[in-house]
Amino acid sequence: MRTRQVVVCLVVSSWISIVSGSAQVRNSASLSTLKTTPERTNFTETSRYDDVFAFLRSVAQASNLVHVTSFGYSFEGRPLPLAVVGRVTDARPETVKASGRLRIYIQANVHAGEVEGKESVQALVRDIAMGKYAPWLDSMVLLIGPNYNADGNERVSLTNRGPQHGPIGGMGTRANAQNLNINRDYMKLETPEARSMVKLLNDYDPHIMMDLHTTDGSRHAYHLTYEVPNNPAVEAGIAQLSQKDWMPAVTQAIRSKYKWEFHSYGNVSGQSTPRVWSTVEDLPRYSHNYWGIRNRFGILSETYSYLTFQDRIITDTRFLEEVLNFAHTNAARIRKATEDADKLSIIGQQLSLSSKLKRSPQMVEILMGETEDEVNPYSGRFMLRRKDVRTPEMMWEEASFESTGAERVPSAYYLPAELRTVVERLQTHGIRMERVAQATPVQLEEFQIESTQVAAQAFENHRERTTTGKWVASDKAVPSGAFRVPMNQPLARLAFYLIEPRSNDGLATWNFLDDALRDPKVYPILRTRN
Numbered sequence: 090m091r092t093r094q095v096v097v098c099l100v101v102s103s104w105i106s107i108v109s110g111s112a113q114v115r116n117s118a119s120l121s122t123l124k125t126t127p128e129r130t131n132f133t134e135t136s137r138y139d140d141v142f143a144f145l146r147s148v149a150q151a152s153n154l155v156h157v158t159s160f161g162y163s164f165e166g167r168p169l170p171l172a173v174v175g176r177v178t179d180a181r182p183e184t185v186k187a188s189g190r191l192r193i194y195i196q197a198n199v200h201a202g203e204v205e206g207k208e209s210v211q212a213l214v215r216d217i218a219m220g221k222y223a224p225w226l227d228s229m230v231l232l233i234g235p236n237y238n239a240d241g242n243e244r245v246s247l248t249n250r251g252p253q254h255g256p257i258g259g260m261g262t263r264a265n266a267q268n269l270n271i272n273r274d275y276m277k278l279e280t281p282e283a284r285s286m287v288k289l290l291n292d293y294d295p296h297i298m299m300d301l302h303t304t305d306g307s308r309h310a311y312h313l314t315y316e317v318p319n320n321p322a323v324e325a326g327i328a329q330l331s332q333k334d335w336m337p338a339v340t341q342a343i344r345s346k347y348k349w350e351f352h353s354y355g356n357v358s359g360q361s362t363p364r365v366w367s368t369v370e371d372l373p374r375y376s377h378n379y380w381g382i383r384n385r386f387g388i389l390s391e392t393y394s395y396l397t398f399q400d401r402i403i404t405d406t407r408f409l410e411e412v413l414n415f416a417h418t419n420a421a422r423i424r425k426a427t428e429d430a431d432k433l434s435i436i437g438q439q440l441s442l443s444s445k446l447k448r449s450p451q452m453v454e455i456l457m458g459e460t461e462d463e464v465n466p467y468s469g470r471f472m473l474r475r476k477d478v479r480t481p482e483m484m485w486e487e488a489s490f491e492s493t494g495a496e497r498v499p500s501a502y503y504l505p506a507e508l509r510t511v512v513e514r515l516q517t518h519g520i521r522m523e524r525v526a527q528a529t530p531v532q533l534e535e536f537q538i539e540s541t542q543v544a545a546q547a548f549e550n551h552r553e554r555t556t557t558g559k560w561v562a563s564d565k566a567v568p569s570g571a572f573r574v575p576m577n578q579p580l581a582r583l584a585f586y587l588i589e590p591r592s593n594d595g596l597a598t599w600n601f602l603d604d605a606l607r608d609p610k611v612y613p614i615l616r617t618r619n
């Protein structure tokens with residue numbers, strides 16, 4: 090993970106003896122000799138695009154618990170690999186949904202220098218095929234995408250991740266082939282990778298999504314830090330289950346089994362004391378809050394860059410195990426939380442569209458660490474290696490957000506048909522809308538603009554727009570051909586955040602309405618008064 094200001098980023102198993110249904114291990118002998126690229130290379134190299142597909146196909150050939158497909162394309166046209174893992178007969182979304190099990194999407198390698206998640210999840214697919222974790226498959230189907238930034242993965246250099254401790258044979262790039270950061274693209278959807286992921290969400294409707302990263306920010310003592318939805322616009326049941334139950338259970342399990350510490354993500358780089366352990370923005374352009382605002386569980390993890398590559402793979406595996414153990418044990422509760430959030434009407438409520446970090450009432454103990462220098466023998470550059478040192482330091486903590494602006498959620502928005510790209514983007518997100526056949530008398534509001542301006546600095550090829558003003562009663566009629574976005578739909582929170590003109594991460598922010606805002610008096614989208 091990386092904010093704009095600071096550099097951060099964010100086995101041999103037992104065999105299945107009895108499995109239900111038709112799913113059976115067909116050829117477990119071949120799986121016991123199947124190795125991931127790091128396992129084959131003494132943890133010198135990470136897997137390339139072809140290695141990943143070949144590995145998954147080998148597992149699928151040996152086990153009908155695993156089906157290999159693709160969920161879309163990279164910018165350069167590489168099919169994005171997806172392993173569907175569970176007691177299902179094929180990889181199709183209809184089949185997976187008909188299984189009635191909890192659906193979990195696990196995404197690795199979005200930043201293709203942060204490679205260990207890609208390796209952990211491949212090994213996980215193999216180990217499940219060999220019978221490990223068999224009880225999980227009673228309750229869950231896993232959708233595993235090891236190589237999300239497939240183009241970045243092929244742009245290997247020994248120096249792509251600064252002082253990260255390997256793999257010493259090199260790793261890919263942070264950006265995709267468009268030089269865009271996919272983990273800032275979830276609202277604007279300008280990368281084929283993010284659009285493919287959103288299509289996967291709309292097709293398979295996972296209840297839980299995970300996004301595996303590596304952090305090279307602060308020199309802390311945590312093996313892994315994590316983020317879960319914390320934008321105030323996320324439904325409270327989803328946010329609280331994630332923050333108050335799930336992550337504490339994972340952290341406690343890791344502590345008792347391995348004596349390791351995990352913590353919610355933070356960064357202290359460049360500060361003087363007393364320092365502040367401060368998380369990244371809560372914008373839904375990031376995966377975890379994008380998934381949260383869709384009423385689903387989003388979990389982002391950051392292994393520590395200065396663990397060795399092998400130890401980072403182990404860390405991701407342990408994290409995945411504990412997250413999935415909780416999901417298995419709490420499957421009914423997790424499913425119900427998503428269903429309740431989908432059913433809950435937000436029409437008439439005030440919903441947040443901007444926020445700021447909230448400081449903890451008291452200082453908390455954060456464990457800081459130390460590193461020592463090692464040299465990559467091939468590049469000659471220094472790498473940092475974590476020392477087993479934990480220095481407690483009392484700090485303020487900024488892990489949550491409070492709203493700084495809210496709006497009433499209307500029963501519908503009306504989009505003029507000429508806003509073609511806005512309409513297309515909302516539809517791509519999966520937001521339901523209908524065409525208005527003829528001019529319709531509806532009591533409407535229009536947004537009167539007080540100010541609208543773009544940022545001085547470009548970010549991801551955009552100059553983000555900030556708009557102020559207020560909604561007032563309007564005499565306008567809905568023009569024929571307009572698109573009506575009803576807000577009694579599961580994706581209403583996302584629609585609100587994308588459409589509202591004062592949203593800090595909406596389509597107006599990302600310049601989608603710039604043409605319409607040349608006459609900066611009135612926002613071109615109307616909404617109902619109730």
Ligand SMILES: [Zn+2]
Nearest residue numbers: 090099200302
């Ligand atoms: Zn990252």
